[in-house]
Amino acid sequence: MSKKLTVAVVGATGAVGREMLKTLHDRQFPATEVRAFASARSAGSKVPFGDTELTVQELKEDVFEGIDIAIFSAGGGTSETFAPHAAHAGCVVVDNSSQWRMDERCPLVVPEVNPDALADHNGIIANPNCSTIQMLVALKPIHDAVGIKRVVVSTYQAVSGTGQKGLEELERQTRDLFSLRDPECKVYPYRIAFNVLPHIDVFLDNDYTKEEMKMTNETVKIFNDPSVKVTATCVRVPVFSGHAESVNVETVKKMTAKECRILLSQAPGLKVIDNPREKLYPMPAYIAGDDETYVGRIREDESIENGLNMWIVADNVRKGAALNAVQIAEELLRRDLVRVKDRNVFMA
Amino acid sequence: MSKKLTVAVVGATGAVGREMLKTLHDRQFPATEVRAFASARSAGSKVPFGDTELTVQELKEDVFEGIDIAIFSAGGGTSETFAPHAAHAGCVVVDNSSQWRMDERCPLVVPEVNPDALADHNGIIANPNCSTIQMLVALKPIHDAVGIKRVVVSTYQAVSGTGQKGLEELERQTRDLFSLRDPECKVYPYRIAFNVLPHIDVFLDNDYTKEEMKMTNETVKIFNDPSVKVTATCVRVPVFSGHAESVNVETVKKMTAKECRILLSQAPGLKVIDNPREKLYPMPAYIAGDDETYVGRIREDESIENGLNMWIVADNVRKGAALNAVQIAEELLRRDLVRVKDRNVFMA
Numbered sequence: 001m002s003k004k005l006t007v008a009v010v011g012a013t014g015a016v017g018r019e020m021l022k023t024l025h026d027r028q029f030p031a032t033e034v035r036a037f038a039s040a041r042s043a044g045s046k047v048p049f050g051d052t053e054l055t056v057q058e059l060k061e062d063v064f065e066g067i068d069i070a071i072f073s074a075g076g077g078t079s080e081t082f083a084p085h086a087a088h089a090g091c092v093v094v095d096n097s098s099q100w101r102m103d104e105r106c107p108l109v110v111p112e113v114n115p116d117a118l119a120d121h122n123g124i125i126a127n128p129n130c131s132t133i134q135m136l137v138a139l140k141p142i143h144d145a146v147g148i149k150r151v152v153v154s155t156y157q158a159v160s161g162t163g164q165k166g167l168e169e170l171e172r173q174t175r176d177l178f179s180l181r182d183p184e185c186k187v188y189p190y191r192i193a194f195n196v197l198p199h200i201d202v203f204l205d206n207d208y209t210k211e212e213m214k215m216t217n218e219t220v221k222i223f224n225d226p227s228v229k230v231t232a233t234c235v236r237v238p239v240f241s242g243h244a245e246s247v248n249v250e251t252v253k254k255m256t257a258k259e260c261r262i263l264l265s266q267a268p269g270l271k272v273i274d275n276p277r278e279k280l281y282p283m284p285a286y287i288a289g290d291d292e293t294y295v296g297r298i299r300e301d302e303s304i305e306n307g308l309n310m311w312i313v314a315d316n317v318r319k320g321a322a323l324n325a326v327q328i329a330e331e332l333l334r335r336d337l338v339r340v341k342d343r344n345v346f347m348a
Numbered sequence: 349m350s351k352k353l354t355v356a357v358v359g360a361t362g363a364v365g366r367e368m369l370k371t372l373h374d375r376q377f378p379a380t381e382v383r384a385f386a387s388a389r390s391a392g393s394k395v396p397f398g399d400t401e402l403t404v405q406e407l408k409e410d411v412f413e414g415i416d417i418a419i420f421s422a423g424g425g426t427s428e429t430f431a432p433h434a435a436h437a438g439c440v441v442v443d444n445s446s447q448w449r450m451d452e453r454c455p456l457v458v459p460e461v462n463p464d465a466l467a468d469h470n471g472i473i474a475n476p477n478c479s480t481i482q483m484l485v486a487l488k489p490i491h492d493a494v495g496i497k498r499v500v501v502s503t504y505q506a507v508s509g510t511g512q513k514g515l516e517e518l519e520r521q522t523r524d525l526f527s528l529r530d531p532e533c534k535v536y537p538y539r540i541a542f543n544v545l546p547h548i549d550v551f552l553d554n555d556y557t558k559e560e561m562k563m564t565n566e567t568v569k570i571f572n573d574p575s576v577k578v579t580a581t582c583v584r585v586p587v588f589s590g591h592a593e594s595v596n597v598e599t600v601k602k603m604t605a606k607e608c609r610i611l612l613s614q615a616p617g618l619k620v621i622d623n624p625r626e627k628l629y630p631m632p633a634y635i636a637g638d639d640e641t642y643v644g645r646i647r648e649d650e651s652i653e654n655g656l657n658m659w660i661v662a663d664n665v666r667k668g669a670a671l672n673a674v675q676i677a678e679e680l681l682r683r684d685l686v687r688v689k690d691r692n693v694f695m696a
Contacts, residue, residue, distance in 0.1 A: 150651050154502035154594035156544045156583065170542075174522060194518075194587050195633035196504045198594070198645050198659045203624035207605065207647040216651075229651035233594040233659065235504065238586050239542050246502035246546070246581040248596075257555065276551035285543035297546050299555040303498050303564075303577035311546045311581065 005031050005338075007329070008067045008091075010082065011074030012036035012047050012056055015163045016096060019322035020071050025050040027326060030333070037063065038074070064089035068338050071325050072096060084346035087123025092338055094125050094325045098210070101126040101218060105345055108221045111327040112269040113140045117224070118331060123340035125328055128222060129214040130320025131155050131234065135245055136222055137293040137319070138312045141267040142260065143223060146306070147252030151230045153215060156237045156244040157200060158284060160317050162187055170238055188236065197236040209234055242284025243316040251306045257298045260308055264295050269319070274298050282313040290315055291323055353379050353686075355677070356415045356439075358430065359422030360384035360395050360404055363511045364444060367670035368419050373398040375674060378681070385411065386422070412437035416686050419673045420444060432694035435471025440686055442473050442673045446558070449474040449566060453693055456569045459675040460617040461488045465572070466679060471688035473676055476570060477562040478668025479503050479582065483593055484570055485641040485667070486660045489615040490608065491571060494654070495600030499578045501563060504585045504592040505548060506632060508665050510535055518586055536584065545584040557582055590632025591664040599654045605646045608656055612643050617667070622646050630661040638663055639671055 007024065011017040017038070024034060036047050036054040043058035057063065059078070064070060064086040072079050076099040083093045083100065100106040107117040108126045113136050118125065128136075135153060142148060159166035165187050173183035173193035183191050190197055201210035208216075215232040255263075265272045273282045274296040282294030293314040301307030314320055332338050355372065359365040365386070372382060384395050384402040391406035405411065407426070412418060412434040420427050424447040431441045431448065448454040455465040456474045461484050466473065476484075483501060490496060507514035513535050521531035521541035531539050538545055549558035556564075563580040603611075613620045621630045622644040630642030641662040649655030662668055680686050 152500045152596045152651070154581075156504070156585070175526065178523065178526070189627045190631060191633055195631055196585055196587060196592055197631060198592070198629050199627065203627075207624050207645075231596060231649045231651040231655065231657060233502075233596075233645065233657055235592075235594065237504070237544055239544060244544050244546070244583075246583065246594075248500045248579060248581075276555050279537045279547065279551075281546050283538060283543055283545060285539055297555075297581065301500075301579045303500070303579040307579065309579060309581055 003032070006033045006035065006067045007031040008035040008037055008070040010037045010059055010070055010072040011078065012054070013038045013042045013045060014073060015160065016073040016317055016321045018047060019317050020073060020325060021047060021049050021054070023318070023322045023326045027330070029326060029329065035067065061085040064091040067091045069094065069329050069332065071329060073321065073325070083124050087340050087346050088343050090340050090343060092121065092123055092125065092332060092340060094127060094328045096127045096321055096325055098129065098214065100124050101128060102221065108218060109328050110136050110222055110324060111331045112137050114222050114224065115331050118328070118335060118337055121337065122342055122345040124346060127321065127325045127328065128218045129211065130161060130316040131157065131211065131243055131245065132215050132218040132222070133320050133324050134243060134293045134312055134314035135215065135247060136219060137269045138247070138264060138295050138310065139249065141263050142249060142251065142255065143228070145263060146255045148228050148249055149252055150250040151219070151228070152248040153230065154233045154246045155235055156239070156284070157234060158239040158241050158243055158316055159192060159236065160241045161243065167240055170240060192236060192238050194238060198233065200234040200236055239284050241288045241315060241317065242313060243320060244284050245312045247310050247312055248301060249308045249310070250304055251308065254306045255308060257300045257308065260298050269293055270295060272296065281311060284313055287313055288315055289318065291319060293319055351380070354381045354383065354415045355379040356383040356385055356418040358385045358407055358418055358420040359426065360402070361386045361390045361393060362421060363508065364421040364665055364669045366395060367665050368421060368673060369395060369397050369402070371666070371670045371674045375678070377674060377677065383415065409433040412439040415439045417442065417677050417680065419677060421669065431472050435688050435694050436691050438688050438691060440469070440471055440473065440680060440688060442475060442676045444475045444669055444673055446477065446562065448472050449476060450569065456566060457676050458484050458570055458672060459679045460485050462570050462572065463679050466676070466683060466685055469685065470690050470693040472694060475669065475673045475676065476566045477559070478509055478664040479505065479559065479591055479593065480563050480566040480570070481668050481672050482591060482641045482660055482662035483563065483595060484567060485617045486595070486612065486643050486658065487597065489611050490597065490599065490603065491576070493611060494603045496576050496597055497600055498598040499567070499576070500596040501578065502581045502594045503583055504587070504632070505582060506587040506589050506591055506664055507540060507584065508589045509591065515588055518588060540584060540586050542586060546581065548582040548584055587632050589636045589663060589665065590661060591668060592632050593660045595658050595660055596649060597656045597658070598652055599656065602654045603656060605648045605656065608646050617641055618643060620644065629659060632661055635661055636663055637666065639667060641667055
């Protein structure tokens, strides 16, 4: 690793892109230079980076020369087009879109869960779906200890998962309703204010949403274990920030709630808040901006022999997106993996 | 059955009590007289009944003489004290509190599910928990057709389940946040506006909430089948009215999603809204005031051999409370069961 380390954020003007720049700065990521890219429309605008500002440059195919790591959060289409050019130029991409997640050539990584998968990268590393990341940070220690057979998860997902426009929609609709105006639906197909929508991302042929199938399929890839079955119902709730998940786990061997609490308390990236007598449990409105994944409401499920219920909460823009991506970049540095072995893998 | 039929609503000034009076009127319940009772504090006040008003009378032990049916929604303590006196006076009680639900002397009834249980009543009939009612209206046809082994349910429950004060808390906190004032928590232990709380009713020794164990235990009693296992996570969401439930069902025999959709479309009290391609699924904000229990997002769960996922929504104050109680009263009339066989069963 040379001393010079140039990092780019692609999609720097979006909610996650801004959080990525903030996270790079907050964690004192050892970049010697940070560049911000976005579409031509945003080129020339400024984005904050610590106490300074970066001028946004237009994303083009030839901008990646001399950039060591590019963290993408610009949508699947942009990633599909530009990530191969970055890798071809020798720049390692950490991509937050769903574009490359299930591609066999790309590791799909949660640093607390499967950092070793990074070793095989060829220039594009995928950041998992927000809901999957926080669930697997909590489930990994359990899977290692007693084996997980099956997971039934129902989510309570914040509008920040839809980006800045999701935040604006919830705020605008709430104000409209309190002003006796008809709330307009621009972002979601139905009202999100004072409502819940069992619909995140598009519907697939099997009547699951893409978001739900991400949780099923990404879990298998990240755990590298097709024996782990996940069935998911993903629901948008009128919360600005923070995803919560009600997670039911069937394990191979028995684990008591007490054992689970102790295990998760000692695991990386996790914080257990679980004292029902004192009314202590994690909630999305109270953990915004935090790096940790929070777990509470841990209890044995008496409906099966080896079952546990739990409640998992994290800041979806931070651990669910920006932080996990920056942690991947940190892990690449630590493992001396900031280089592309074969620059032609993604060039058709 | 005499032609004279006097009906009382006990707890008439509360949110559910008012909805009970509205439901009795809307459904043209054949009462010759309707009386409204509440605590001494509310005595003398007026409550609407159709185009007229009823003067609220003070609830006392000796008021039940000459009343045929009393529908209680006044809290567990009031039911514990007064329901036995009503039954002793020959008045049949339909009680909306949790006080009598698990009492072996009391039928626990959802008219679409187990109306035959009414035959054995001795003056006190219990109305199940709101979350249980809507779930079992949807699950009963499935249980009859292929047998249900296990249910994993996560709820999305509206603040109207806490009564008028829950509605006021969500509205006040939302206004406070939009006015940059600190939102005060009077009703819930934490902020409910733009947040979700994995905590409904009190915590029990097993770290489940009472609300969660109601779903487990009431299901067994209503289905009269201890082989049906339910594990629940109950969550309050910032929705004014309407409970939603993400329900995962493991059946004994296979049922396809298509078969389930057809079966539920023909079942009493149910309406299936389930067309993902057209973005059609039920949501709490769009079904307020409706009598039906809505089911959507029906799909096969590939994580087990015989599994289904579904999304069940109903107006918790209506089908979850007032309507179900009035339907029980209607069923008592239909079956000529408006009489108390043994008036001493509940007298110590």
